Amino acid sequence: MPSRPPPLDKADFAALSEFRYQMRRFERFSEDVVQAKGITPLQYLLLLHLKGYPGRDWATVGELAERLQAKPHGVVALVSRCEAGGLVERRVSDTDRRRVEVHLLKDGEAMLSQLAELHRAELLSLDGVFTIPKLDRDDHAE
Secondary structure: OOOOOOOOOHHHHHHHHHHHHHHHHHHHHHHHHHHHOOOOHHHHHHHHHHHOOOOOOEEOHHHHHHHHOOOHHHHHHHHHHHHHOOOEEEEEOOOOOOOEEEEEOHHHHHHHHHHHHHHHHHHHHOOOOOOOOOOOOOOOOO
16 A cells, blocks of 8 residues: 655745746746737637647647636637637538537637747746656655
C-alpha cells in the first residue's frame, strides 16, 4: 500500500503560490495582448485549439468545449461570435452530414499567427522562472 505524502510545509505553499503567480502573470499578459488585437481571450483560445487540434485542422463544438473546459452551448455562442468576425466558419462534414466542423479562416489564421508569436516570446522569456513545483519531496521529516 503506498504511503501518504507528508503534509505540506511552508516551502510547498511558497512553491504553489509562486506557480499560481507565474501562471496568472502569463494569463494577464495573454489577456492584454489579445484584447489589444480586438478579440477576447476565449476567442484566442478557440483559434489556438482549432489550429492545434491533434491530427486535423478543424474540430467539432464538442471537441472545442472539452479543450476549453466549457459547456457546449457556450462554445456555440463563442463560435458564432468568431464566425461573425470572419475568423472561423462552420462546415457540414463531407463524411458525416450530421457532424458540423469548425474551420479556421484566413483572417483567423493571420490573427492567431500574430498572437501566437507574442505568446511564444513571452513563454521563452519565462524559461527557468515558470516551473512546475516539486511537491513530492522525500526530505520531509516524519
